[in-house]
Amino acid sequence: MKSTARGTSLKKTILVLIPAIFAQAAGNVFLSTKMREIGNSGWLPLVSRALESPTVWFGTALLIISFVLFASALSWADLSFVVPAISAEVALNVVFANYFLHEVVSLTRWAGVLFISIGVVLVLQSGRQKAQQKSEEIPRSGGR
């Protein structure tokens, strides 16, 4: 296992994950809008009509960008950090679904959004603590 400067890694992780979260939430809105328009028209027509739609391609492009950022973060950060941190996108998706897709969001779902937000803050803090512990255990050594 490589020991890199974990403090800067945490910042780097967050910088990479924030655009990943927004790209994913936006991508889902585009896909959902179009797929619901196409609706239940049988498997083959569903796929061919999805592939013809620029909205589906654009939504997919956003999801690919999000995925590349996500995979990059995994090259240095813990999966058990990246995965819950990125769950902020669930909260964002509910907000987007309410705002852009005009889906009705109940009080229960808003409470869920609040729980997720608190959970994400705790995970972010655990990342910071881990980073501090690491830098105490391994005093900054020169070179890599």
Added chain:
Amino acid sequence: MKTAILIAIIVLADAAGDVLLTRGMKQVGEISTINPRALFGIGGRVITNKSFLSGIFFITITYVSFLIVLSWADLSLVFPAKSLVYVLSTFGAKFFLEETVTFQRWLGIVLVCLGVALTSLP
């Protein structure tokens, strides 16, 4: 029922995909450059990594099932349900990738899980 089965497939395949992708990316090593030529080289190593490719296979299953289920179900129902994967992936991270998951991190993940369950309710 149709929705539940597809969501189960999505969650299982996504967690397996996450673990395999992480293993692959860790094998490739930390990305610490934004030099396009260097990134190109890293990209080449990534897409020839076996763990990464198996991860992509599972993520593809997830993606196709997700697109299909979205054609009849609400995004604000499907997405939160899909997010159960966060818990399953954390178990994967602990047992297959041997990550240390601190108490606070588990607490955060449990809260995320509760929040996810709440957002899944109508």
